[in-house]
Amino acid sequence: MSKTAKTSKVLNILKYIINIPNVFFVGAVGLALYKINELALDPAKNQYLIKVDPAKGVIYQAPWAYIAVLVFFEALFLYRLFRGKKKFVNTTDLYTIVFAVFLFWDSGVKIFGILPFNLLPPPQNVFNVFTLDYAVMIDGFFQSMFLIVVSVGLGMGLGILCGLFIGWYQRAKEAISPIINLIAAVPALVYAPYIVAITPTFKAASIIVIFMGIYFPTMMNMVSNVQAVDAKLIDSAKSLNMSSLSILVKILLPECAIPIIGSLRIRVATAFLILIMAETIGANSGLGYYVKRWVAWSDYTKTFAGIILIAVVVTGINALIALFERKVLKWIEPQK
Amino acid sequence: MSGIKLDNLSFRYNQNGSADYVLENINAEIKEGEFVCFIGPSGCGKSTLITLIEGLNLPTEGKVLIGDNAVTGPGSDRCVVFQHYSLFKWMTARKNVIFGIKQANKKISAKEADALALDYLTKVGLAENADKYPHQLSGGMQQRVAIARALAMNPDILLMDEPFGAIDTKNRMQLQDLLLQLCESEEKKRTVVFITHDVEEALYLADRVIYMEPKRIKEDITIDFGPKRVRSEVFASDKYHHLRNRLVTLFYENIDAEVVL
Numbered sequence: 001m002s003k004t005a006k007t008s009k010v011l012n013i014l015k016y017i018i019n020i021p022n023v024f025f026v027g028a029v030g031l032a033l034y035k036i037n038e039l040a041l042d043p044a045k046n047q048y049l050i051k052v053d054p055a056k057g058v059i060y061q062a063p064w065a066y067i068a069v070l071v072f073f074e075a076l077f078l079y080r081l082f083r084g085k086k087k088f089v090n091t092t093d094l095y096t097i098v099f100a101v102f103l104f105w106d107s108g109v110k111i112f113g114i115l116p117f118n119l120l121p122p123p124q125n126v127f128n129v130f131t132l133d134y135a136v137m138i139d140g141f142f143q144s145m146f147l148i149v150v151s152v153g154l155g156m157g158l159g160i161l162c163g164l165f166i167g168w169y170q171r172a173k174e175a176i177s178p179i180i181n182l183i184a185a186v187p188a189l190v191y192a193p194y195i196v197a198i199t200p201t202f203k204a205a206s207i208i209v210i211f212m213g214i215y216f217p218t219m220m221n222m223v224s225n226v227q228a229v230d231a232k233l234i235d236s237a238k239s240l241n242m243s244s245l246s247i248l249v250k251i252l253l254p255e256c257a258i259p260i261i262g263s264l265r266i267r268v269a270t271a272f273l274i275l276i277m278a279e280t281i282g283a284n285s286g287l288g289y290y291v292k293r294w295v296a297w298s299d300y301t302k303t304f305a306g307i308i309l310i311a312v313v314v315t316g317i318n319a320l321i322a323l324f325e326r327k328v329l330k331w332i333e334p335q336k
Numbered sequence: 337m338s339g340i341k342l343d344n345l346s347f348r349y350n351q352n353g354s355a356d357y358v359l360e361n362i363n364a365e366i367k368e369g370e371f372v373c374f375i376g377p378s379g380c381g382k383s384t385l386i387t388l389i390e391g392l393n394l395p396t397e398g399k400v401l402i403g404d405n406a407v408t409g410p411g412s413d414r415c416v417v418f419q420h421y422s423l424f425k426w427m428t429a430r431k432n433v434i435f436g437i438k439q440a441n442k443k444i445s446a447k448e449a450d451a452l453a454l455d456y457l458t459k460v461g462l463a464e465n466a467d468k469y470p471h472q473l474s475g476g477m478q479q480r481v482a483i484a485r486a487l488a489m490n491p492d493i494l495l496m497d498e499p500f501g502a503i504d505t506k507n508r509m510q511l512q513d514l515l516l517q518l519c520e521s522e523e524k525k526r527t528v529v530f531i532t533h534d535v536e537e538a539l540y541l542a543d544r545v546i547y548m549e550p551k552r553i554k555e556d557i558t559i560d561f562g563p564k565r566v567r568s569e570v571f572a573s574d575k576y577h578h579l580r581n582r583l584v585t586l587f588y589e590n591i592d593a594e595v596v597l
Contacts, residue, residue, distance in 0.1 A: 239495075241439050257426070331428075
């Protein structure tokens with residue numbers, strides 16, 4: 001091996017060890033361990049706290065959850081760097097931003113004191129909430145997911161069916177669509193408080209509200225999808241001796257499946273929007289309720305944690321839907 | 337009996353309104369087993385004629401007779417191959433063909449349908465691509481699948497609406513030869529109605545070429561290059577050149593008339 005090749009190999013290894021995300025990661029972990037030597041068990045709450053200045057309300061909680069998050073991102077970064085398909089530069093760019101955000105957030109609280117401590121809690125306090133409140137959060141997650149799955153399922157299922165029939169039968173379309181347009185013009189958020197007020201249980205209320213918010217746009221989309229189907233395709237189906245009903249189910253439904261599944265992501269996002277809005281009105285559990293409750297108590301540490309939880313849940317669901325799309329629509333043309 | 341008789345056929349879209357006639361007083365007879373090409377400029381009504389024979393549209397006046405029965409809707413004795421949108425893109429080539437077979441013959445077992453589908457896909461040279469989705473196949477291959485499906489449905493009458501219109505020259509030639517070969521190799525002699533705007537295609541494929549000008553039939557030319565024609569021989573013959581000139585002249589007349597207008 002020549003000398004230059006050896007040096008370039010060494011440089012390459014250095015490039016993978018000393019890069020900005022790694023430097024930021026070390027910095028963030030270092031900052032998380034700030035005053036760790038003062039960590040002590042708080043006998044009242046049975047949790048580890050660092051009481052820096054109890055008079056000003058500056059209490060640092062145990063940083064382990066936060067450090068775990070940082071290590072998780074670092075592991076993801078290294079995995080992407082060595083095993084991923086993206087370019088070195090693109091991966092480092094992304095994780096530079098990730099670690100920089102944590103670093104600025106933490107230093108903004110601990111070193112620069114940009115906002116009062118209780119308005120901007122440090123990340124270690126926020127992530128520590130997950131270790132304290134996980135039972136409530138898991139319960140809230142399942143409560144919210146139940147409502148989302150039921151109401152999105154009903155709304156999209158019925159919306160697709162009705163849209164299919166209304167789009168296919170011109171007479172039905174002309175009779176019904178002006179009425180639908182009128183009802184759909186009112187955002188679900190507007191009548192959500194009313195429906196919460198008139199329905200006996202919160203579950204029923206939120207299912208109704210989300211259903212309304214999902215059903216109308218799905219149906220209207222489906223009507224226009226059906227009408228946009230090329231007449232030649234229908235002629236082709238008719239020439240195979242298909243009845244109207246089987247054309248509807250076997251031809252138009254799959255033909256319109258791409259936009260339907262494409263809209264699933266938007267619908268779920270809408271459903272979350274409506275649900276969290278509804279939960280802030282009348283719920284006593286759920287993800288949105290968790291945030292709303294702690295905002296009301298001015299506990300912004302828990303508020304932050306709740307917001308992060310919602311972000312993670314929605315992103316996770318979007319990733320699942322994307323996976324579902326790829327599995328189901330194998331026949332879809334590759335996106336260019 | 338699967339001869340087609342067009343009996344004083346007239347058609348306009350929007351039957352109650354005052355829309356112009358697309359076809360007026362068409363009279364023609366296509367014998368059983370005959371390969372007839374309709375040729376003419378765009379908008380002359382040739383595609384509409386196919387939809388009338390298939391029964392996708394019903395004539396305003398007159399009738400289409402298959403044998404002795406008037407057409408009242410699509411039937412299993414006829415099958416259309418269109419230029420686009422013939423295949424269902426959510427089914428593989430094989431499933432597309434099976435779907436057609438099952439529509440034509442509801443009693444057939446899944447196993448038989450599968451074997452028949454593969455048989456026809458082999459005939460059109462696509463046995464290896466049977467499990468691909470339409471978007472994974474080229475335009476020419478997609479039309480091969482469409483032809484395989486149409487033939488597998490075993491119709492008496494095959495209707496083709498510019499099936500090779502969007503395909504490059506080399507593939508189109510291969511498909512034309514394939515179509516002739518398939519029509520001749522089958523035990524059953526099918527009646528084929530083929531629509532094209534390509535003079536060479538019409539002359540090479542057809543037993544008879546019918547030239548249409550807007551709304552009506554202008555010329556009915558019988559062609560006979562024999563059952564086992566060879567492209568190079570056909571294209572070199574004087575008869576071919578004579579017929580080609582005659583048809584091209586018909587197209588020219590049309591252009592001149594438009595320029596004067």
